Amino acid sequence: MSTAASILDGPTGASVAAAAYLDIVGVSKSFGGLQALNDCTFNVTHRQITCLVGPNGAGKTTIFNVITGFIRPDAGTVGFQGQPLNGMPSRHIVDLGICRSFQNLRLFSELSVLDNVTVYLPSRTDENPFRPVLRPFRANSERRERRAAALAILEEVGIADRAEDYVRNLSYGEQKLLCIARLLASGAELLLLDEPASGLSAQALDTMIALLLQLKEKGKTFLVVEHNTGIVRRLADRVVFLHQGHVLAQGDPEAIIADPALGEIYFGGAI
Amino acid sequence: MNYLLSYLIIAEIYALAAMSTNLLIGVTGIFSIAQGAIFGIGAYIVALSTLSDTLPFPLAMLLAMLLCSLVNVAMALPSLRISGDYFVVTSLGMQFVLTAAFTNLPGITGGASGLAGVPPPVLFGVELDDSQSFIPLATLALFAGMACYWVVMRSPFGLLINAIREDELAVSAAGKNVLMTKVGVAALSGVYVGVAGGLYSTFLSFIDPSSCDISASFLLLTMFVVGGARTLAGCLIGPALLMALPQALAVMPIPSSAAGPLRQIIYGALLITFMLFRPQGIAGQKL
Secondary structure: OHHHHHHOOOOOOHHHHHOEEEEEEEEEEEEOOEEEEEEEEEEEEOOOEEEEEOOOOOOHHHHHHHHOOOOOOOEEEEEEOOEEOOOOOHHHHHHHOEEEOOOOOOOOOOOEHHHHHHHHOOOOOOOOOHHHHHOHHHHHHHHHHHHHHHHHHHHHHOOHHHOOOEHHHOOHHHHHHHHHHHHHHOOOOEEEEEOOOOOOOHHHHHHHHHHHHHHHHOOOEEEEEOOOHHHHHHHOOEEEEEEOOEEEEEEOHHHHHHOHHHHHHHHOOOO | OHHHHHHHHHHHHHHHHHHHHHHHHHHHOOOOOOHHHHHHHHHHHHHHHHHOOOOOHHHHHHHHHHHHHHHHHHHHHHHOOOOHHHHHHHHHHHHHHHHHHHHHOHHHHOHHHOEEOOOOOEEOOEEOOOHHHHHHHHHHHHHHHHHHHHHHHHOHHHHHHHHHHHOHHHHHHOOOOHHHHHHHHHHHHHHHHHHHHHHHHHHHOEEOHHHOOHHHHHHHHHHHHHHOEOOHHHHHHHHHHHHHHHHHHHHOOOOHHHHHHHHHHHHHHHHHHHHHHOOOOOOOEOO
């Protein structure tokens, strides 16, 4: 319990304030009688991989929804690079540089792999139906440019050879890589990944971890929901332990994973 | 000859309306059953403008496109915030309200007996008062509509509306404004059906509420289902086949009083058959 005593009771100390990139302060959210988030406070450091761990129902996906503007918190604030995100529409949050993936992938299964990525490329004009009619040649050149940009991203994640395939024909591992490609297409700097490694074969898992580490080296920041402590050890620079919507601990992955009190909560002592 | 040309013109007009329906339902997944009413707005606007000599035909058509677009958007703005199934009911309500307006404003719309004697289009001083002279206009409108449809489908906007049909939440997560995109589709769809309505009333020189009531919306829906979702070929095949049906019934030895109900029965049977055995229609993609 000695280690736990130092890291339980949530975030304290200089490390929180020093290099705060994403700041979640006192966020609470309830759905009817269910308190999904309860005074949740943690931060994400720039160019690091922060893993969000905790038992089922801890509020991991809810905090993703709050950060990305899909859900408004009852209380508390979310700040990104010093700018408050509260009340901001989700599309503006993407513009600021935060993009999220979904646990159930939510790929466009009837579209090609390339089109899945192309949709995520930022654009100020693609919501206007009359633009392609009034400027058909410009629309066509934009289409070519966007497809080229999307293909470059697919090359970066290693599935460019599947560009013209339908998503439904991809393996699960390739679909997961496509999720990463879509996030990269958005241009976001902070990527929120909801269980990117779940259900992957050993080989696909290695590919995914190598890709995430490589993207981190290139300057991306990650907040990752992950259950597998082995993967957390390989990926995480920091770990945030969430339980019943409250941050019990955050800090060094080894310290948190090795903490018997947290292990008791997470695995019933089987850590 | 005139008979065949008339059939072709009507099929071309409905092909434009089918593109409108396809944009909304087939591509974007907005299941509207008020398309018949919006078609009626286009038809009445052009009929009223030209009958009263307020506007020449081209300007009347532009006004019809604009108003149909605006009405579609006005309907869309509050309704698109609600989920798909509820939108069906909202659009059905809109259909009923507009049909009631067409029927119960005799001072404007001619009431149940409609507006007769709508002048034929006049373009560059030429009066397009028969099928031979009208078909170039209908064909040109169809080709322009097809070209626009093709360009839109290949554009980033076309990709976005396809993605919205697939997964709205994932499109929101990409930072796109889903509501504005749907409003955009509603506007574009309104332009198509406005053109179709305007051409319809000037070609037939007549418009009444029965041409734009709930059965007209179902007819457009049947064309969409039979032709097929999303493809241009589907937009052409559906109207071509369904507009041939009344002509085929007319030459059969059936009493004229039975032809109408029989047509409705066949439309209904087609809807059921296609949904059961070929939901993607003749030339469409998976719904």
